[in-house]
Amino acid sequence: MSIEKLKAVPTFEGVPEDQLQWLLNHGELKTFKDKEPMFRPGDPAEYLFVVFEGEFRTYIFNDKGKKYMDSFGVNTVSGVLPFSRIKEFGMLCHSCGESTIFRLHRDLLGDMIRHNYELTECLVHTMTTRVREFAKVQTQNEKLMALGKMSAGLAHELNNPASAMARSGKELKKHLSSVPERFKAVMSMNVNEEEIDHVNTFIHQKLTAPKTAMTLIEKSNLEDDLTDFLEDKGMEDVDDIVGALVDFQIQEEDLEEMYDELGDQNFASTLGWVGSQLITEKMVQDISEASERISSLITSIKSFSYMDRSQDMQKMNVHEGLQSTVKLLEHKIQKQGHQLDMKLAPNLPEIDGMPGELNQVWMNILANGIDALEEKGTIGVRTAFDDENVKIYLTDTGKGIPEEIRSRIFEPFFTTKGIGKGTGLGLDITKKIIDKHEGTIKVTSQPGNTEFRITLPIKSNIE
Incomplete structure (x- = not known):
C-alpha cells in the first residue's frame, strides 16, 4: 500500500508526509466480505480505522429487534480516536459488499500523540466533530422519544372522550327518532294545566338537583324497585326509562306521587315523555363532559408547549x-x-x-x-x-x-x-x-x- 492512499483522505489534509508514513508503517490492511461484521455489540474497541474501499452499515438492537442507524464509506475515519474513552461498541457494524479498511491498534495511540502533533490534531478535530454531531442527533432523538411517550398517552386520552362523543351522538340520533311517537301519545292525553305544571316542575327539580354518590349495590337496588313498580302499573320494556330514572336518582316514592297526580290513564304516556327527556339530557351531558375533557387536554398541551406564547x-x-x-x-x-x-x-x-x-x-x-x-x-x-x-x-x-x-x-x-x-x-x-x-x-x-x-x-x- 502506498502513502498516496492516506494523502487522498480529506481528514489528513495538511498532515506532514513523515507522519503519514509513521501511520502507514504501524498500521495494517483488513478486508471484509459481504455482511461480515467489523464489530458487534460488546466487542472491545481496539482500532482506529480508515475506509479505503466499500461501505459499512451500523445497527442498534432494541426490544423490537435490529434497527438501521447509519452507513459510511470511502475516506471515513472512525473507531478509537486519540483521547477517546470508548471501551466497547454498542452496535453492530458489517460490510456492505467487499470492503477494505486501514487500521491502527489503540496501543499505538500514545506514541502517535507524543511524536505526531499534526496527525493527532486532525484526528482530535474529527473526534470533536463526531461528538458534536452525535450529541445533536441524540438530543433530537431524546426529544422525539419524549414526544412519542406523550403522544401515545394523548392518543389514548383523546380517543376515550372522542369515542364517547361518537357513541352518545349515535345513540342520541336513534333516541330522537322515537320522539314523534311519544309526542303523539302526550298530545292525546287529557290533562289539565295544573298537572302539566306539576310534571314540568318535577323534571326541572330532578335535572338541577345535586347528585349524591351511589354504590353499585344501591344503584342495582333502585333499578329493581323502579322496575317492579312500573311493571306493576302495566308498563313493558322499561329498561331504558329505568336507567334514566336511576341516573337522575328518581325514587319509587317520586313515581308514586306522579301516579297519584296523573292517574292510571295518563301515567304511562307522561312517564314515557319524562323518561325521554331525561335520556336526552343524559346523552347531552355525556357529550358535553367528553368535549370538556378534550378541551382540557388541548389546554394542557398548549400550556405544556407554551404554544402562542414567548x-x-x-x-x-x-x-x-x-x-x-x-x-x-x-x-x-x-x-x-x-x-x-x-x-x-x-x-x-x-x-x-x-x-x-x-x-x-x-x-x-x-x-x-x-x-x-x-x-x-x-x-x-x-x-x-x-x-x-x-x-x-x-x-x-x-x-x-x-x-x-x-x-x-x-x-x-x-x-x-x-x-x-x-x-x-x-x-x-x-x-x-x-x-x-x-x-x-x-x-x-x-x-x-x-x-x-x-x-x-x-x-x-x-x-
Missing part, C-alpha cells in the same frame, strides 16, 4: 407547568395501576423562568420516575418556597438509583436503559436547563424512595 425568560407559575405535565402523563400513571400524590403549596410566588424548557424538566424526571416504578407505585409532586427560592420535589417509589452510578446520572450519554431505549441525554438536558435558570438539582435515592430536589430563584439575574 419562549423567553418571563414571569411564570411553576404549578401551571407541573399540572399540565401531570395531565399529559395521567394515562400512563393510571394504566399501570400507580398513584399520584400531588401537594402544591398555596400562594406559590411566580418566578423568572422559561416555561417551555422547565416543562421539559418536569417531563423528563416524571417520565423516568414512572418507568422506574414497579407494581402499584406512587409518583409524588410537591412544592414549597421561601423568601428567595421556589422548591420542587419530584419523587417515585421505584427500585432506586444505585449509589455507584448516582453521581453520573447527569453526565451526557450516561444511561441505565438498554440499547435503543434511552439516549442518556434526558437528565443531562435537565441539568443544563436548571443551570441556565441559576437553580440547583440534587437527587437522593434508596429502594422505594427516589427524590429529585429542584431549587429555582424567584428573581433571576439573567437578562
